[in-house]
Amino acid sequence: FAIDGCKMPSNAAKEWSGTFKELEEKRKKLRRLIRHHLKEHHERDEAETEAELDRDIRRAKTVLSLDESLNKVNRFLKTNRPRMGRGKRSKEVKSNITDNESAKMTTSKGTIQGYNGVATVDKKHQIIIDAQAFGEGQEHHTLQPVLETVEARFKKLGIANSIYQQGTVITADTGFANEANMKYLHERQINGYVPDNKFRSRDPKFNHQKDKYGKRHQHLPDKGWKDILPASDFQFDPVSLACICPAGNAISYQGTREAENGKIRVHFEGRLLQCRHCPKKHQCMQNPASADHRKGSGRQVSFTLENKRLPNYTDWMKHRVDSPKGKEIYSHRMSVVEPVFGNIGTNKRLNRFSLRGRKKVQGQWQLYCLVHNIEKLANYGQLAA
Known part of the structure; x- marks a missing residue:
């Protein structure tokens, strides 16, 4: 047996979707629109002419339509609860x-x-x-x-x-x-x-698939980024959390953070005085001038820690x-x-x-x-x- 899904639209309006917070904002917006049209309607009541009669009729219909939409949102928020997803993190959908x-x-x-x-x-x-x-x-x-x-x-x-x-x-x-x-x-x-x-x-059969059928976004304009020494040229010790730059200098440990994909990354930054006088500064940094003043920074690099887990x-x-x-x-x-x-x-x-x-x-x-x-x-x- 083969199992698969086919996603298709249904008889539901996409513009009426949102979290409870977004629907509450929609309700406030509808109330503001109703007040705005009613205020204009009352201002024209005193000096009403035949030419403006049709405009007032249209405005009254608009107010009725907005009021109906407001009642629809009110009924939904009173009779329903926020809908929660079933992903890794339980959050409102x-x-x-x-x-x-x-x-x-x-x-x-x-x-x-x-x-x-x-x-x-x-x-x-x-x-x-x-x-x-x-x-x-x-x-x-x-x-x-x-x-x-x-x-x-x-x-x-x-x-x-x-x-x-x-x-x-x-x-x-x-x-x-x-x-x-x-x-x-x-x-x-x-x-x-x-x-x-x-x-x-x-x-292995798909190793050359991109070369055969072309790569995505291959004709994008050049953003001006230059090729610098990659992180693989740095000597990283995951046991002692130390790092040696290509020039042979130890760079400072800046901490460990969890990335969006859940992986742990260790961050390092070169000392300012070392990067300022380093002969490889122009090959190692995107902006070498940032190391020339006190509030600048040295070369920054990060590494991913391999999570040691059971199969x-x-x-x-x-x-x-x-x-x-x-x-x-x-x-x-x-x-x-x-x-x-x-x-x-x-x-x-x-x-x-x-x-x-x-x-x-x-x-x-x-x-x-x-x-x-x-x-x-x-x-x-x-x-x-």
Whole structure:
């Protein structure tokens, strides 16, 4: 089986999305606009002429429209709570007033407000054996409920009590890869292949892919940065946290900080007097003049510390995917599930969900998947005319 998701917009207005703080700001803005139009309306009441009558009618309609929008925001903020995401850090995600079960999602065609239709497809016949819709852009948490639903369906049909113990192979793309899912597959002994987002860079076959197909942003204008001595020319001792510059001088330790990607970086800076009179100053610094005055600074350099940790479940999956057998199995994933999405989106013309609410959207998604399956079953075994 191959598992993948197809993100499509739904019947929800993207402009009515935001966190509770952003929606509160929207409510204040609507109130200011209503006060502004009412003030102008009252000022013109005393000296009203026929020519201004139409303008006042339009302004009254604008006030009514703004008042309706304000009431919509008020009702939502009173009856709902902030929506929390399921990422590594639990933080608030954007709610939506028109359909709060939908979500903002980033796709290749831009940001949409909609749902992610996840389908599990059989490799041999391209039959969809499970179809669910999720109103969240992240696919990490959708893998476990999909696998549990597939197992329960095969058990209910009497095909197998545990379909994953019958030699079934599961493939999914990098959107489903995280430590919790790898642990789930390992503990349940599911024969799954879910690569991380760097598995291509570890494959020798893709070493010259950029040279063959071109590099991104290769025609950008020159920003004027000159090539200087890289950090690899500095001698860094991670045990004593000491660093020797290419000129042979010890530079000052400035501290250890955690980068945005979670890795630990050690920072050093050259002493001002050493850099000021160093013969390699013009090769080592982007701005050598900064070492010539008291408030300047010397050469700055940083190094990443290797985290000494035990192997985890992600490492176990990397070993599986990078093996010759894993590469062979995963190479079929795209040819299994992507033609199904192409058939539903292009031939069946489902390019957006027309309903609101996860239950209704999932029903629409399952109906289109059902039509796909009926067509596959009807055409199975027929010879070409």
